[in-house]
Amino acid sequence: MTRTIQAPNNLAPSNKRKLTVREVFIEYGAAIALATLILINVIFTKNFLSISTLLLIIKQSTPILYLTIGMTIVISAGGTDISAGSMMAFCGLIVAMGMKAGINFIVSCIIGLIACCLIGVFNGLIIAKTGVQPIIHTLVMQIVMRGVTVLLAKSTVFVLTSYPEIKFLGLYRFGGKVPVQTIFFIIIVIIGIFVVNKTTFGKYVEAIGGSYKAARLTGIRTVGVMVAVYVVSALLAGCAGILEMARNGALDPNELGKLYELDAIAGVAIGGTSMKGGKARVIGSIMGCVIMIMIGTTVNMNGIPFAASNIIKACVIIFSLAIQREKAV
């Protein structure tokens, strides 16, 4: 996990010295936070220590995990994608409309994901070619795509529980216990870690996030990689949309995925990915995502008003950013 820092450290003679408390916090912040959260839960929350809690958290966090992985890649390339939440609803809507029109579920999923990819291409081209700030552009896309989704759906809620595929994807449990989402959880974890840590694409993304000009001068096709980054983000957001829609058994074009991108960004921030770009930490992001979900679960299970979870989340985000502050220098 420390590969970007390690190179200079290995050269330095003081390599063998012990890590200070602060450095430990910086390196393993997300893991420590997760452990603390679990510990607090074990002590204060009744019935927390059971397999069903774990499965519940997996079930809830799977859609957001897809967003978080996409967001990790975008942020480590030096961008942000706040249109992801609207993208979820957009993809969900296309799938739902396809199914209402009698098209096969798999086919409509593919159509939806292709549509997301096209929008990702558009995002990437605008951001890489014109130099519009990613925040501004994806903000526009967030507004526009939410509007388009609601207009296409004519503001109606689609109820999809009658479709067996949706029922399977949302509610099926292996052996009556393990939710089907577990598979998708594991798949995205493996793909995420592999793509970011082991492929050249991952290296290119980090190079571009570190320095766009330097990456360009070393011969990386920056525009192509940027487009790919936003396509991946859009694609994963589309998957998240389908999963979330299946989990709800319904599609509310106004609400599906709303503000999810903020949870995803927060998860990435907690996980130790540099917000300035140039360093991706998928494992940290996964933990960050689980932390965000678990805060909600904790608050729910203890009967604390839900709004309090907002404040706790804010504190966790700010604390984690504060503790990482010298890392970027």
Added chain:
Amino acid sequence: MNNQSSIQTKVGNFISNNTSFIAIVVLMIFGGITYGGTFLNYKMNIINVLHMASMIGIMGVGVNMCFFIGARDLSVGAVAAAASMITALLSPYGFIPSLLGGLAVGAFFGLINGYIVSKFQVQPFIATLGTQLAARGVALLINKELSINISERATILKAVGNHSIAGLLPVPTAIFLSLILILTVVMLKTPFGRAVYAVGGNEEAAEMMGIRVSKIKMAVFLISGLTAALSGIVLAGRINAGQPTACEGWEMTIMAAVVIGGTNVRGGTGKIHGIFFGALFVQFITNLINLNGRISAYWKDIITGIILLVAVLAQVYSDRKKERIKNTVKKEVATA
């Protein structure tokens, strides 16, 4: 010939400097032609547009300031909601306490934003995202996610939200205009104003010039928090209640208003009064769509979003043009 071209450049400069104003005139002509008297009736329609635009605008003044230093403030909507809740909570104790209470909320969140951004070197976008969550949480917790009615005796507060001076100028608009006036003077005539532009233009250079960058940032976020709170207080007066879910999603509209008003997203330049036309423009679009009645309200978001994107693209284009001119001048100097 020479004279003619100078007139042309003058016209060109006028258009590029007053795009938002011209756009509003075009919108008004369009509205006048399409809806006639219903649209142009000052007391029935335009005054309402002014009223709503002022709510957005008061908040937008602070966001505009943040843009000057190249930062974004996403927390304004939530801070306004929290301020409106506190104002409504304190309304039975008189106008001054409720006003101060609301402003204190704004100052608190503004200072937190400023502190995180300047001391921890966190990107403003992420930091204000955090405070947005926190402020919304506070607003929801104050009265268990319910709104608070404003006390019957709080007549001043209600007047601030609803009355118009001489029946022509809504009080929020008066507040908005005076805010613009004060801050324009501050930005143009005081060392603080110049320091803000310097920080936005080039932070390191500003630091080397001896400007205390972190203090300037704190001050700008403080102003942003205070204006957001002021907007929340006016809103509480307007709707007779403090609402925990108020102003959700306003950040986007306000950013659109700021950018359409001509403030550069990269910071370092911009005028305070741009937000006036920006807010008015955004509100006129809403108004035109509402008057139509058949078009879905969601078109408003789509149109606002597309206009924002076009405005930003135009900015980027003109920036590049300027850069190119600068580079050619540099080359000429070098060859000479």
